[in-house]
Amino acid sequence: MTFSPSSFLIGVGTVIVTIGVGFGGGILVTEALVGNKDQRETSKLEQRAAPAKVAPVAASVVPIVETKPVEAPAPVAAAAQSSQPPPSPSPAAQNAYAKAADVDVRRETRREARARRAEERRAAAEHRHMRAEERREIARARREERKVERQAQRSSTERTADPQRVDLFNFD
Numbered sequence: 001m002t003f004s005p006s007s008f009l010i011g012v013g014t015v016i017v018t019i020g021v022g023f024g025g026g027i028l029v030t031e032a033l034v035g036n037k038d039q040r041e042t043s044k045l046e047q048r049a050a051p052a053k054v055a056p057v058a059a060s061v062v063p064i065v066e067t068k069p070v071e072a073p074a075p076v077a078a079a080a081q082s083s084q085p086p087p088s089p090s091p092a093a094q095n096a097y098a099k100a101a102d103v104d105v106r107r108e109t110r111r112e113a114r115a116r117r118a119e120e121r122r123a124a125a126e127h128r129h130m131r132a133e134e135r136r137e138i139a140r141a142r143r144e145e146r147k148v149e150r151q152a153q154r155s156s157t158e159r160t161a162d163p164q165r166v167d168l169f170n171f172d
Helices: 005-033 044-049 075-083 091-160
Strands: none
Touching: none
């Protein structure tokens, strides 16, 4: 395969054009999204964060008016007020109280349900732990039984075995 300078230069030119287009597109996108702060509008967040410009208030003279102290009402008026029943709360206040009570009931119900689930999980974990302990005890008992059976089998084979038998693995 021979070297062709024209295809080499076409390849290099293609790479340079591709990189240029990529950087140019990045600049265009960045400019569109970020842009110059002077040219774009301020967002609501920026408007709230900006210190509020307070217009200077012209000094105005407010006349001071003297007031006379009011005398206490007669005891008859106080008695008349106490005989009236206290005003009943408005329907909006009753509705708000009912909603708050409902929220409290739901919150308490959820809290009780969480506590009940936590207790069930603890009980299940304890049950699993107890079952694991039981399985370990059963396995331990089976190992002991097998050990006793092997010892009994060895002793019975030793009694019936040839007395001249040589133990190859005993180096005493």
